[in-house]
Amino acid sequence: MNQEDYLPEDAFEIAGQVGAAGGADDGEDAEATRREAGEAESSRASRGWWDRNADEYQSEHGAFLGDDRFVWGPEGLDEAEAALLGSAASLAGKDVLEIGAGAAQCSRWLAARGARPVALDLSHRQLQHALRIGDDVPLVEADAGRLPFRDASFDLACSAYGAVPFVADPVNVMREVHRVLRPGGRWVFSVTHPIRWAFPDEPGPEGLSVAASYFDRTPYVEQDEQGSAVYVEHHRTLGDRVRDVVAGGFRLVDLVEPEWPAWNDQEWGGWSPLRGNLIPGTAIFVCERD
Numbered sequence: 001m002n003q004e005d006y007l008p009e010d011a012f013e014i015a016g017q018v019g020a021a022g023g024a025d026d027g028e029d030a031e032a033t034r035r036e037a038g039e040a041e042s043s044r045a046s047r048g049w050w051d052r053n054a055d056e057y058q059s060e061h062g063a064f065l066g067d068d069r070f071v072w073g074p075e076g077l078d079e080a081e082a083a084l085l086g087s088a089a090s091l092a093g094k095d096v097l098e099i100g101a102g103a104a105q106c107s108r109w110l111a112a113r114g115a116r117p118v119a120l121d122l123s124h125r126q127l128q129h130a131l132r133i134g135d136d137v138p139l140v141e142a143d144a145g146r147l148p149f150r151d152a153s154f155d156l157a158c159s160a161y162g163a164v165p166f167v168a169d170p171v172n173v174m175r176e177v178h179r180v181l182r183p184g185g186r187w188v189f190s191v192t193h194p195i196r197w198a199f200p201d202e203p204g205p206e207g208l209s210v211a212a213s214y215f216d217r218t219p220y221v222e223q224d225e226q227g228s229a230v231y232v233e234h235h236r237t238l239g240d241r242v243r244d245v246v247a248g249g250f251r252l253v254d255l256v257e258p259e260w261p262a263w264n265d266q267e268w269g270g271w272s273p274l275r276g277n278l279i280p281g282t283a284i285f286v287c288e289r290d
């Protein structure tokens, strides 16, 4: 697919070389709280946080993610094995949108299977890391809540922990993905498993005792001294996520809860072998558009 086939005139693309990171505030003095955060504040906080923290994220997790692997989450479930988007052979020639692509590792894996991926992310710095790895995938800097593509531009859409956990209005994202997919298209996305919100985000034994209500949807917010959010994550229960998918016009065809594999001895924030063997850490929603 040529870029002019899917990009409307007002779309903006990433070009250029890796340069200086964005934002000055590294968020170290931020205060953690639970409070409401709307769409604009969440989006602004995400862009700033990921611009400031992309370097650290890629240096800490880049080896695990690989330059051209498609990993669904800290358990290490690989799309090569899971085939949630379809068999590897079926990907050839498919137009695929990756949302919250970070350094576009998943898109690179898709391209190697003959697919035509487009990697979208809100963070300029994350996309600069994509360019650092290679300039082989088209990159688009945009918000998942306002996809700069024409209707019915893609056969598949995917997101490994990108955007969905960070937006205040996930139904809007579902509707946008539905709009840009062709009939019969598949949308697969992973998020932190909702049950994790009831537990402290700690990899050790202290992360095994319920400390908050699973039913409390109040967002997790880190805010600066002026009270402006510098990081936001939104909690939805499992039922909320199912209703969001349906409200977006999709059929839910599977909900995958990857088990922690014996080979994986790596901790990733609050995800660890200890907790992973006891409670799910990731939920992957496999959806279809009729």
Ligand SMILES: C[S@@+](CC[C@H](N)C(=O)[O-])C[C@H]1O[C@@H](n2cnc3c(N)ncnc32)[C@H](O)[C@@H]1O
Residues within 6 Å of the ligand: 043, 046, 047, 050, 065, 071, 099, 100, 101, 102, 103, 120, 121, 122, 123, 126, 142, 143, 144, 145, 159, 160, 161, 162, 163, 164, 166, 167
């Ligand atoms: C946890 S990272 C995941 C990146 C990549 N999928 C991976 O597995 O490494 C989340 C990504 O979502 C992006 N993101 C957050 N909110 C977004 C939004 N509203 N629209 C688009 N991307 C967003 C961030 O910039 C970040 O790159």
